[in-house]
Amino acid sequence: MRRSNLACLAGVAAFALAAASSAVAAGEPFAHGDPVAGKIAYQACMGCHAIDDNDVGPKHRGVVGRAAASVPGYAYSTALKASGIVWTPAMIDRWLQGPQKLVPGAKMFFSIPNPKQRADIIAYLATQK
Amino acid sequence: MDHDPTRRRALQCLSWAGTGALFTMSGGVASSVMVETALAATPAPQAVAPFSFVQISDTHIGFKKPANPDVVGTLRETIRKIKALPTTPDFIIHTGDITQLATPEQFDTAQQILSELKTPIFFTPGEHDIVDGANAQPYKARFAPSAKGDGWYSFDHRGVHFVALVNVLQFVDAGAGKLGPDQLAWLKADLEPLSASTPIVLMSHFPLWPLYSQWGWETSDAAEALALVRRFGSVTALNGHIHQIQQHVEGKVVFHAARSTAFPQPAPGVGPGPGPLVVPPEQLRGFIGLTSLEVRAHNAPIPITDTTLA
Numbered sequence: 056m057r058r059s060n061l062a063c064l065a066g067v068a069a070f071a072l073a074a075a076s077s078a079v080a081a082g083e084p085f086a087h088g089d090p091v092a093g094k095i096a097y098q099a100c101m102g103c104h105a106i107d108d109n110d111v112g113p114k115h116r117g118v119v120g121r122a123a124a125s126v127p128g129y130a131y132s133t134a135l136k137a138s139g140i141v142w143t144p145a146m147i148d149r150w151l152q153g154p155q156k157l158v159p160g161a162k163m164f165f166s167i168p169n170p171k172q173r174a175d176i177i178a179y180l181a182t183q184k
Numbered sequence: 185m186d187h188d189p190t191r192r193r194a195l196q197c198l199s200w201a202g203t204g205a206l207f208t209m210s211g212g213v214a215s216s217v218m219v220e221t222a223l224a225a226t227p228a229p230q231a232v233a234p235f236s237f238v239q240i241s242d243t244h245i246g247f248k249k250p251a252n253p254d255v256v257g258t259l260r261e262t263i264r265k266i267k268a269l270p271t272t273p274d275f276i277i278h279t280g281d282i283t284q285l286a287t288p289e290q291f292d293t294a295q296q297i298l299s300e301l302k303t304p305i306f307f308t309p310g311e312h313d314i315v316d317g318a319n320a321q322p323y324k325a326r327f328a329p330s331a332k333g334d335g336w337y338s339f340d341h342r343g344v345h346f347v348a349l350v351n352v353l354q355f356v357d358a359g360a361g362k363l364g365p366d367q368l369a370w371l372k373a374d375l376e377p378l379s380a381s382t383p384i385v386l387m388s389h390f391p392l393w394p395l396y397s398q399w400g401w402e403t404s405d406a407a408e409a410l411a412l413v414r415r416f417g418s419v420t421a422l423n424g425h426i427h428q429i430q431q432h433v434e435g436k437v438v439f440h441a442a443r444s445t446a447f448p449q450p451a452p453g454v455g456p457g458p459g460p461l462v463v464p465p466e467q468l469r470g471f472i473g474l475t476s477l478e479v480r481a482h483n484a485p486i487p488i489t490d491t492t493l494a
Contacts, residue, residue: 099457101249102449111285111312130316153357162317164359165400165457172456 085148085174093179096172103165106183112163118142119181134160144177151176232343232383232482238266238273239387239475241424242444244312245294246284251447251460252468256297261493262445262474263300269476274341276303279424279442280310280352280389282327291326309335310389310424311352311361320353336367338374344479345378347371349388351403359400361390368408375412381482383418391423393432393439396452401426410437417483427461428471429490438485442475443492469493 103111113129123140124131138158140146146157151173154163167173240262247255266273278298283290298305307327315322320334328348331337338347349371351361363371375384386392392409395401403409413419419437427449430441448461448471463471473492480487 096456098450098455098459098461100459102459105249111317155357164355164357166358167457168398 085144085170085177088171088174088176088178090175090178090182093175093177096167096175097179099165099167099172100176103163115180116183118183119144119147119177132158132160132162134158135162144181147177147180148173232479234478234480235274235342236269236271236476236478237341238269238276239279239422239442239477240266240276240445241279241442241475242281242310242427242446243278243294243298244281244284244444244446245297246287246290247446247460249447249460251462252472255446256293258469258472258493259297259445260300261469262472263297265474265491265493266301266303271478273303273476276301276305277346277348277387277422278305278307279387279422280308281312281424281444282307282310282323284312286313286315286322288322291322295326306339306346306348306387308348308387308389309350309352311355314352318353320350332370333366336370342479343482344383344385345375346385346387347374349386349392349409351388351390351392351406355400356404357400358398360397361388361400361403363403363405363409368405368412371409372412378416380415381417383479383482383486384413384416384420385486386413386419386421388421388423389425391426391430391439391441392421393434395426395430395432395441399452399458401452401458410434413437418485420477420486420488422475422477438488440475440488443471443473443490445472445474445493448472 100115104113104115106114106116108114109126109129113126113131119142121142123138123142124136135158140158150157151167153166154161167176243259244255245259252258266276282294309320309323309327311317313323313327314320324331324335328335328337331348333350334353335350336348338345340346349363350367351363354362354364356362386409388403390403391401392403392406414435414437417436421437421439423439423441424444426441427444427447428441428451429443430452432439447468448463449458450461461471470492473490476489476491477486
């Protein structure tokens with residue numbers, strides 16, 4: 056519901072800001088991560104990912120804001136290619152809570168249950184433009 | 185040669201280390217007893233002819249992140265250590281993640297370097313050895329061509345039954361591994377004809393005990409496999425994936441996770457999650473290495489010795 060409201064009001068900066076604030080107040084801290092802590096927390100991703108190289112998973116530079124399954128040279132699952140997802144911070148937050156719940160059949164299974172850790176990782180990824 | 189009492193005696197003597205104490209590892213607890221007690225407790229030799237074998241794991245050929253930019257170099261150091269062991273192992277087992285990305289080039293490099301061992305190697309795959317996370321055939325064709333299904337098999341060596349299991353093709357939450365019903369049915373049939381006094385060694389990549397579920401360090405249907413081995417007097421379950429020594433005992437089953445030859449990972453629950461742990465370069469060799477096992481008798485835990493490259 057809130058997401059669809061945001062979509063409707065995307066062009067209205069004041070409303071969008073208000074909605075973003077209420078999202079944070081409603082207990083979704085993904086917009087308030089600490090990129091310095093996130094760089095450390097990113098270790099949990101490095102078994103399979105790197106910032107600048109495709110590895111077991113695709114490279115992460117520029118991931119925040121890009122369309123899913125769009126890195127050249129990486130063999131994505133059919134499920135993720137068909138997902139139509141855009142990696143907004145909110146979407147990455149959902150993905151990290153359980154990739155198979157968001158996109159059944161995706162390659163990734165690892166999840167990060169801690170909301171603060173997810174927020175920090177997202178904040179760090181946002182700096183890796 | 186293997187039935188030569190002189191060799192057997194030499195193997196026993198190697199364990200005493202000149203201190204008058206015999207060290208064994210059981211369930212993560214190192215115990216020592218005086219030599220006289222050990223001699224009195226030594227069971228009469230049975231069908232198992234003493235021998236040793238070595239476990240290596242997680243060589244990750246192709247990995248080049250800061251945790252170890254030279255995994256080829258540390259694998260070659262491991263090979264030199266194995267060649268310098270006082271007892272030549274009958275064979276090597278590799279418990280997976282041979283490569284980082286299962287590319288033909290990485291498989292080529294791994295095969296070329298591992299051939300320097302001049303010793304038979306029995307493999308089980310890690311999730312990094314499966315092309316696109318789903319296709320085990322390129323791994324199987326190179327490293328286990330006569331295996332069943334997606335790469336599982338067994339063999340007997342001097343009275344011990346070795347089983348290579350594949351738990352890296354199906355995953356559950358947090359990335360834990362799974363054996364799957366086909367493999368479990370094969371395992372049941374494989375074990376059925378064996379006497380309960382046959383020592384069993386299980387090899388797998390993911391641990392067969394719930395080492396740390398939050399990080400996926402377990403095998404979701406391992407309990408079904410363990411039910412099949414419960415009747416045996418000696419069961420040793422060797423795994424990789426964890427990149428550090430971890431041990432556990434359940435009844436007569438001894439579980440042992442080996443170090444990597446490439447890089448360490450954090451202890452369970454320490455830090456944000458699993459992944460390559462960067463340590464000061466001069467300390468790396470204290471975190472990686474190999475595992476030696478000496479089989480001596482039926483119904484006795486197999487002594488396990490872990491050695492770092494330091």
